[in-house]
Amino acid sequence: MAEFICKVGDASGRVFQATEAAPSEAEARQRLADKGLHVYSIRSDMGLVGTLSSRRRDKVVRGGDFLIFNQQFNTLIKAGLPILKALSLLAERAAAVRMRPMLIDVRDRVREGAMLSEALEAQGVFPGVYTTAILAGEKSGNLTGVLDNYIAFQRVSQGFRNRLKTVMIYPAILVVAVISVLSFLVTYAVPQFALLYSDLNVKLPDITRIVLGIALPIRHYIVLIIPGLAVTIFLLIVWSRTDQGAQLLDSVKPKIPIMGDIWLKAQVAQFVRTLSTLLAGGTPLVTAVETSANSLGSRLIASSTRRAAAKVKEGQTLSSALAVEGLMPDMALEMIEVGENSGALTAMLASVADFYEEEVNLRLTAFLTWVEPAILVFMAGVVALILIALYLPMFSLSVGAAG
Numbered sequence: 227m228a229e230f231i232c233k234v235g236d237a238s239g240r241v242f243q244a245t246e247a248a249p250s251e252a253e254a255r256q257r258l259a260d261k262g263l264h265v266y267s268i269r270s271d272m273g274l275v276g277t278l279s280s281r282r283r284d285k286v287v288r289g290g291d292f293l294i295f296n297q298q299f300n301t302l303i304k305a306g307l308p309i310l311k312a313l314s315l316l317a318e319r320a321a322a323v324r325m326r327p328m329l330i331d332v333r334d335r336v337r338e339g340a341m342l343s344e345a346l347e348a349q350g351v352f353p354g355v356y357t358t359a360i361l362a363g364e365k366s367g368n369l370t371g372v373l374d375n376y377i378a379f380q381r382v383s384q385g386f387r388n389r390l391k392t393v394m395i396y397p398a399i400l401v402v403a404v405i406s407v408l409s410f411l412v413t414y415a416v417p418q419f420a421l422l423y424s425d426l427n428v429k430l431p432d433i434t435r436i437v438l439g440i441a442l443p444i445r446h447y448i449v450l451i452i453p454g455l456a457v458t459i460f461l462l463i464v465w466s467r468t469d470q471g472a473q474l475l476d477s478v479k480p481k482i483p484i485m486g487d488i489w490l491k492a493q494v495a496q497f498v499r500t501l502s503t504l505l506a507g508g509t510p511l512v513t514a515v516e517t518s519a520n521s522l523g524s525r526l527i528a529s530s531t532r533r534a535a536a537k538v539k540e541g542q543t544l545s546s547a548l549a550v551e552g553l554m555p556d557m558a559l560e561m562i563e564v565g566e567n568s569g570a571l572t573a574m575l576a577s578v579a580d581f582y583e584e585e586v587n588l589r590l591t592a593f594l595t596w597v598e599p600a601i602l603v604f605m606a607g608v609v610a611l612i613l614i615a616l617y618l619p620m621f622s623l624s625v626g627a628a629g
Contacts, residue, residue: 230254233347233354234263267347291322293380295329300373309369310336342369355379355500358517362509372507379503386495386583393591400601407605411612413448416441419616428619437615469525476526480553488589493524494558495582497531502575512539527553544571558582 230251232244244263248254251268258265295316302312313333320326328349335345343361346352356376363372420438423430430438444451465471480486500521504514512535519531530551537547545563548554554562558578565574 230268232258232265233267234258234265236263267350269350290384291325293377293384295320295322295325296373296377296380300370300377303373304370309342353521354517355504355521358509358513359504359507362504362507366508368508375503375506379499382579382583383496383499386587389587390492390590393587393594397594397598397601400598400605404601404605404608407609411609412441413445416612416616417445423619431615431618433611434615434618437612441612472525473529476524479524484589484593488586488593490527490553491555491582491589492586493522493527494554495579495586497522497527498558498562498575498582499579502572502579505572505575511544515544555582 229245229247232246232254234242234244236242244258246254246257246268248257254268255265298316298320299312302315303309307315310333313329313336317326317329317333320329328351331349332342332345335348336342340348341361341364343357343364346360347357359372359376360369363369366372416438420442423434466475480490482489497518500518501514504517505511509517515531515535515538519528519535522528522531530553531548534544534547534551537550538544543563543566545559545566548562549559561574561578562571565571568574
């Protein structure tokens with residue numbers, strides 16, 4: 227009997243994940259329906275392999291292809307085409323060829339009577355924020371308005387990520403250069419000099435003996451070191467995707483000097499931007515908070531915001547519920563509170579997102595302005611130290627020969 231991981235909703239509107247054991251997907255759906263639950267999506271639980279592959283599939287529809295699809299879909303609907311006809315056209319002519327099979331399945335499900343949000347959710351590759359927004363648009367009868375908001379959200383979010391990637395390119399190149407130069411020196415240059423000095427039988431200075439004492443063992447064990455590092459990194463990645471590992475790493479990240487604060491504010495910006503988009507599309511507050519939490523990369527902050535959603539459901543304000551969790555910056559809480567009191571929460575959340583996205587961008591750029599020269603200085607210092615250590619005995623030989 228297989229186990230299926232299901233995203234379901236109950237009669238109160240709460241959306242959560244459940245595991246159901248059943249002989250088939252259809253049987254699992256039926257059992258959940260018998261319990262009074264609405265099934266949004268269902269997939270087979272294949273353990274770690276399934277989790278990793280689902281993450282890879284999730285990345286397939288992100289980025290430019292997904293943005294273009296939404297723009298085309300929204301344009302066709304605004305032109306007066308029925309949803310089914312628009313899906314049929316995109317399934318045949320979508321700019322992203324790899325999306326066509328998914329769109330064919332979505333079209334077929336809609337043709338059989340499923341809601342568009344259900345058909346999209348069943349693919350297991352579209353972001354939860356997107357399917358929740360589509361559901362809100364279907365219920366409100368304002369699907370084009372919701373798509374407009376989501377397209378704007380995509381453009382802003384993608385632009386923010388692109389800026390972050392751009393500022394990280396040069397430091398990454400420097401790190402690769404440092405590793406490449408040091409690898410060449412340790413595996414080729416140092417052993418050659420060691421062999422030369424051994425043949426000459428000269429007395430080596432302390433700095434040369436230290437460099438040779440470090441470099442030569444590394445060269446001998448490089449065949450073991452590289453696979454060992456690769457295996458260690460792989461195991462750390464696997465561990466970081468477990469609940470325990472992710473929670474521990476997320477609890478450490480905010481405490482890292484400089485970068486911890488930047489990381490936390492980037493997560494806050496993503497959360498409030500997503501929440502603003504969902505509320506603008508007509509999604510209820512509790513559902514919007516829960517969906518926004520699911521879109522976060524940090525499990526610690528996601529679980530914190532889910533607890534806040536539960537408090538909001540009990541009657542607390544969003545600002546007070548988030549304040550209890552202690553992760554949201556004070557200024558963000560104050561702005562959210564002002565938005566709640568003034569009845570302009572959606573607009574205020576968008577302002578908070580704009581502010582923190584800009585702050586993250588500026589602080590990361592400022593941080594990298596001194597990290598880049600620091601990497602260069604470190605690289606130059608290490609290379610200079612190795613070269614001095616290697617050539618110092620040569621000077622001794624020259625002085626001895628001249629004497």
